[in-house]
Amino acid sequence: MSQLETLSPHCPFDISNSFPFSDSFPGSPRSCSTPSVVHEFLSKSPSTLIAVDSGLGDSRISDDEVIFPSLPPLRNGHPDVQLRNGIMRASRLAAANEPGAENAFFVADLGQVYMQHERWKKCLPEIEPHYAIKCNPDPYILRLLASLGVGFDCASAGEINQVLNIGGIDPSRIIFANPCKATSFIRSAAKSGIDKMTFDNIDELYKIARVHPSAKLIVRILADDSKSICRFGIKFGAPLDAVSGLLSKAKELNLDVIGVSFHVGSGCYDPSVYTDAIRRARAAFDIGKDVGYEFNLLDVGGGFEDALFEKAAGVLTEAIDLYFPDRCNLRMISEPGRFYVSNAFRLAANVIAKRGKMADNLSDTVPDETDQPCVMYYINDGVYGAFNCILFDHQTVHPYVLSLNGSFHVAASERLSNSSVWGPTCDSMDCISKNVALPSALQTGDWLGFDNMGAYTICAASQFNGFELSNVIYTTGDGGGAEVRRALAAFAAKGNGLER
Numbered sequence: 001m002s003q004l005e006t007l008s009p010h011c012p013f014d015i016s017n018s019f020p021f022s023d024s025f026p027g028s029p030r031s032c033s034t035p036s037v038v039h040e041f042l043s044k045s046p047s048t049l050i051a052v053d054s055g056l057g058d059s060r061i062s063d064d065e066v067i068f069p070s071l072p073p074l075r076n077g078h079p080d081v082q083l084r085n086g087i088m089r090a091s092r093l094a095a096a097n098e099p100g101a102e103n104a105f106f107v108a109d110l111g112q113v114y115m116q117h118e119r120w121k122k123c124l125p126e127i128e129p130h131y132a133i134k135c136n137p138d139p140y141i142l143r144l145l146a147s148l149g150v151g152f153d154c155a156s157a158g159e160i161n162q163v164l165n166i167g168g169i170d171p172s173r174i175i176f177a178n179p180c181k182a183t184s185f186i187r188s189a190a191k192s193g194i195d196k197m198t199f200d201n202i203d204e205l206y207k208i209a210r211v212h213p214s215a216k217l218i219v220r221i222l223a224d225d226s227k228s229i230c231r232f233g234i235k236f237g238a239p240l241d242a243v244s245g246l247l248s249k250a251k252e253l254n255l256d257v258i259g260v261s262f263h264v265g266s267g268c269y270d271p272s273v274y275t276d277a278i279r280r281a282r283a284a285f286d287i288g289k290d291v292g293y294e295f296n297l298l299d300v301g302g303g304f305e306d307a308l309f310e311k312a313a314g315v316l317t318e319a320i321d322l323y324f325p326d327r328c329n330l331r332m333i334s335e336p337g338r339f340y341v342s343n344a345f346r347l348a349a350n351v352i353a354k355r356g357k358m359a360d361n362l363s364d365t366v367p368d369e370t371d372q373p374c375v376m377y378y379i380n381d382g383v384y385g386a387f388n389c390i391l392f393d394h395q396t397v398h399p400y401v402l403s404l405n406g407s408f409h410v411a412a413s414e415r416l417s418n419s420s421v422w423g424p425t426c427d428s429m430d431c432i433s434k435n436v437a438l439p440s441a442l443q444t445g446d447w448l449g450f451d452n453m454g455a456y457t458i459c460a461a462s463q464f465n466g467f468e469l470s471n472v473i474y475t476t477g478d479g480g481g482a483e484v485r486r487a488l489a490a491f492a493a494k495g496n497g498l499e500r
Contacts, residue, residue: 382423
């Protein structure tokens with residue numbers, strides 16, 4: 001059973017029921033240690049938030065900056081502060097009977113994305129990242145990475161257009177990394193000036209020769225993806241014994257093959273597989289030379305996990321040094337996705353319903369000895385929304401308490417109950433956590449938080465059952481904020497990113 005995680009309070013702030021928060025924060029009246037802050041909060045417009053003094057950032061009103069008129073403002077302040085601000089705003093709107101006031105919302109820390117980019121440059125300086133936008137095509141993320149000079153991995157004509165419509169991104173910074181493309185997509189890529197694209201079968205070569213004969217092709221080879229959460233080898237990648245035939249056909253069709261790519265799978269938890277993948281790539285380079293090609297590009301794919309990144313970078317660097325010691329004419333690129341965005345997004349969800357045994361006396365219960373859930377909580381986002389990562393990306397999420405009974409402070413002595421957490425739809429498959437320890441005092445109107453919600457969440461969210469997609473609040477956090485703002489401002493000053 002998952003253990004309870006709470007947002008550590010540095011300066012507890014209780015919301016008093018003497019103010020109009022009762023719709024979202026039920027319970028007995030509490031004393032408010034900073035009533036002036038609450039009065040100031042209530043007097044502001046919905047778009048203005050107060051950063052409550054929690055030891056996590058400045059307690060002054062945040063300085064919202066509009067860099068791109070078509071996008072929400074960029075805020076200052078730690079993500080934890082923005083989560084609390086969002087909850088306070090929801091409470092005020094609920095008191096004003098605003099429909100959907102308590103909707104779930106994301107907080108995205110663009111500073112975290114910038115810090116990840118710095119990690120990449122430090123650990124893998126020779127490899128140019130091409131962000132896999134399928135992971136999270138958020139407009140701010142794309143603009144920030146574009147402003148930092150990152151390339152893009154696109155899998156469809158739609159994704160290519162999404163990147164090019166931003167402005168300021170040369171087509172040479174895009175790789176069409178889908179080995180099996182619709183002919184119309186290949187034709188569209190050609191019109192857009194997209195030349196780099198992958199293939200792993202002969203039919204693809206015929207299509208490309210017919211509609212984009214000047215393409216710069218990369219043969220995608222099969223890699224060992226048995227140590228990854230999401231395996232791709234069942235669908236993509238040419239075995240080494242098929243590479244010679246593929247390249248011979250490409251040569252016969254007068255196509256320009258410039259390199260080799262592989263992908264060890266999404267969410268790789270054993271970086272040692274990169275060694276074998278680089279060994280296979282070396283073999284494919286040698287096969288290419290035998291056929292008459294001189295490859296100059298190596299695409300090491302994605303699969304980079306945040307917690308294992310330094311280890312993966314070390315394994316990859318050692319393997320490249322071993323199998324590609326002479327790299328004077330070799331360009332190396334990659335296709336990271338979740339590495340950049342996974343831990344940059346957090347989600348706040350409201351408890352909209354509760355059901356369980358002895359519901360009126362749950363605060364007096366003790367954890368079930370059978371370790372089975374004794375209470376069910378329903379929140380306003382689920383597997384058809386942000387939590388589609390559970391179904392499609394095999395993720396396990398860990399709820400923690402953001403607010404309890406009108407307070408941002410959760411005492412360590414709070415009694416816990418075995419619980420399950422469910423999404424808002426009428427589908428029984430909409431289960432978020434089957435068994436997790438949560439406070440027995442948790443009630444409708446309280447808020448749960450979820451970290452690491454940036455990868456494969458927003459991108460596949462739907463409006464099934466008529467539920468809205470969760471909005472995003474953007475901030476620059478404590479690290480890399482100044483650099484993010486400078487990069488985005490310079491990008492916008494050149495006329496880029498202004499249309500959506």
